[in-house]
Amino acid sequence: MLPFFTNPYPDELLYSAIARYHFYSGNLDCKDTLEELFGSRSVVPSVEIGSNFSILAERLGPQYSVESLLANHTIYPYYALFLSKQRQLEILEDVKGEGQALYTRLGIVAGGICRKDGLYYCSICAKADTERYGEPYIHREHQLQGIDYCPHHEVLLRKYPITNDSRIEYIRFELKHMDLSSTHKIDPHKELALHLAKQAYKLLHLPLHFLSREQINAKYQTLLRAHNLITASNRVRQREMYQAIKSILSGSFLQHYESTLNNNDEYNWLRVLTRNSKRHVNPFRHLLFLYYLQQDVENLVTINEDDGAFGRGPFPCLNRAATHYKKFVIPNVVVTRDFKTKNSIGTFTCSCGFVYSRKHTTNMFEIGRIKAFGDVWLEKLHDLQEQNLSIRAIARELGVDSKTIKRYLIGNVELKQVNSHRDNDDILGIYKQNLLKGIKELPNLSRTALRNKYKKQYMYLYRHDKAWLDEALPERRYGQNTIKKVNWAKRDQQYVQEIKRLHQKLLQSEKPIRITISKIGKSLGILANLEQHLNKLPKTNKLLNDITESLQDFQLRRCYKIIDDLLGNDQGIFLWQVQRKAAIKSHHFHAIKPKLESYIEMKQEVTNNERTTS
Template structure:
């Protein structure tokens, strides 16, 4: 039984812990140390994925050390190499690290040996961390996070890691080498990287260290689905999942730069059929190095903390149903009444096209994907206007005697379209005369009355949704009778009072002020525009159709609504404040990413970004 054993330090490799014991035990031969730890002198000293740990734990448990799960999870490369591996591989690696039944098999199982990303040939250290260790403990040690492939900077001190004189896998595989002042020399040249590369190397280091300490355990199918969803969302993949590899590689290389990609041994060549970026975004048939997963995840705007959310997400280029009807002639105009969307792919652009069919007969489509809430209310092409729209047009032109331009403005249609449909005279007022018999009309009337009688507790709208064809037929051919024999319409028909527009104008201003205050309090900024305000108070149609009768409302809306540039500036201020409160560096690329400014931005917005950086930089200096 061992008489003593040193304490295990935070983020210390088990290898380092055992090495410090070897130094303190004053054992002259490393074989003696091996025998004391493992019960055998033939076990190898492995720095990243050691085995036979159950044997060691059995010899140390009387010192009440941390549990063996913590040994493996917090003081080895276990999570680093198995987070993206299959579950059976994780389980086998864990078991092998406990038992050591198949020497040399662990690195084969993780795929580390087959990777083109090489590990460091020597142990590395942060000089500032070493100084802190000596001050606190009287000695330094090998930090696990400093040895991870891809970690080139110490996130705590933002200092480049230096090379020690100790080989990571020495010629003598049965010796533990502890970190000491002599083998951690400070007089070394530091690499010279651009500020952009430095910032990204720091982010990558933080991400790699975090998941090396965290039990995330992704599934292979979950990783594939997450990548597919995020690539589709960012526009690099079609709705069928086909990836535009050339554009992806081009943007990926531009985002990181050659300097960084070479530093982390992950250059991209889209002309190479075996390029790792192509392979990782297709069906994954092999393991990929963790650094490459982190590079892709960060490029797609996510982090190791958020990536897992997308493992079961299905891409919806037009958002979730229900979708709004955009028929200006319908009483449910702008209301979410369309239950689904038919998605196809544009043959020219390969982008998604959504076709929306409403029960009123109005069918429209648009090219996606939608990037904002406002996009849901855009029409790319009207495929069919339907009977409700045609009836309204006929009423405007032939009954109310409006001109083509006035009708076109009210129906939000092209003047040529209005002329075309106005002259077709498709609307029949009496289907019974046209058919030469009253039987079809009477039959449909009876059906409508029967449906209302059998469903007294549900509204006409609900009856209509269930029997769209019947309602549409009656609406087109027998509208007056339909209005008189609909329960809901009977109840509301008496409300034929004149509107007091002055009073309504004053009430609307109050409602809009309240809505704007609420919108400004959203955790993440949303653009203050007429459409969003109208939806917030549930009166968008009123604002669109009758604003001329609401002068106070119109003036106030012009005061509070934002241009695209004004909204971008507000997002910049929000992003800078958020970064500062989260104790992150308030730098341009972080502000742009958090504010969602991915396209070319104007001079005013750039000036605001600079102003925010200067402002928060001065605050930190004052603190």
């Protein structure tokens, strides 16, 4: 154990504390210091983290451990949260020993961005440290990749002048070499850069290995689902997410911080970050992603991991006629997508025959739509009818509208219920008759044409009596249709012209219409090609990336139109009035409110200038 050691200051790099120890120990040769601390004269000093921590912790005394040194006096916590549990354990072993694979495992080698080629300091921190401790020291929060500002004093970091670049020397900060003057530099990215610096500092102080990449990915899934960016099949809506991030993070900012996004690149950092991939993503980019999600780093501790749109089963049966009403007896949920809103819809089927669905945003005891009541419910209905209860009383008892009760008691829906429980043989017989009648009336139709005309019958017969279907259909026709090779370049140019014309038409529509790939594809009858062959249509793809709107873009355009109309009619503008006319929910409107205020100010200034000129 060493007779003394220069104990590290708060958030001081271990490298800095060792440099101070070398200075105060009076050692002339740095190798003597290395031997005293690490038991070896061949250890290479490392600024960011280091190695041989087992020997160092043993020589420093019981108040230090490998974990405490790693957590409090290295930059490792900046990376730790986003590493797999296995990788975290490997790195812990690396720092205990010689650490040969350390920086490769961290991703600094392959995934590094905005690398710093020296030591950095904050002039105000240097002054404060000198007043408090008698000397400045190297803060770990100032050495992080991508971080240009001090999170405490909100000033740009400065590079410390190094005259000796020997690999086995430790650099100690000296006040006489530091620029402590007050300078102000115009930085268009300062506000966001400051926010990221503060978030990075919080990363350094989260409990070491409290979370891992696996858990972070599950939490990201929860956050993306809240933004309606997860499909019914649990896939991320990459294109919509890309459009949303593009509207929040400027291209110049992303370029400055080496984080530009190319949506056509299957391995751009945003796709890698939101997929269960082994590729490394720099912590700075995780901070960008959290900024888009409007989440603080500290929130990651409390956010639940994703359990799917509706959570894990079992789920409650909401059949008021059943003895197990509100009991969790439904084991699974079938998740589908609402065609219009793209929200996830869950369908819950109970053994009692009761089937209901609801959106994932609603309470689990709330029914969105009843798809089938089942035999238990129907039996209860007839029992209540025999008790001579009124229609309304029966409706209250069964939890439905009185009109529903009337329909069932009259018999219209009862027939539907009976039909839905017919034997397969009855349905097969009806569908066979439908198809045979069609073949007889339309003898010239091909198999494909018949399948398209009688889709329901065809699919049912295909699944339940394929042999009969194959025999009943007309002979296959070969060689009548020659497949023409598609000229994708010509089609690409044609689509560009058609989409441009449609885009102008949509923009001029009296009632604003959100411009999406789905809307454009359906309007022009080319949705299948836009969904399946967009990689063959580069010009079309680029145009769509430029003109399609995220939900926020569309909300802004709607509001801008309302503001323009109000100004054109010389009416006063109240934001609550704009929100009501645009029919935007409050939490969405709050996000776009600053942009609307800027737009109103700009338009009013233009109007005033025009009046002054005239």
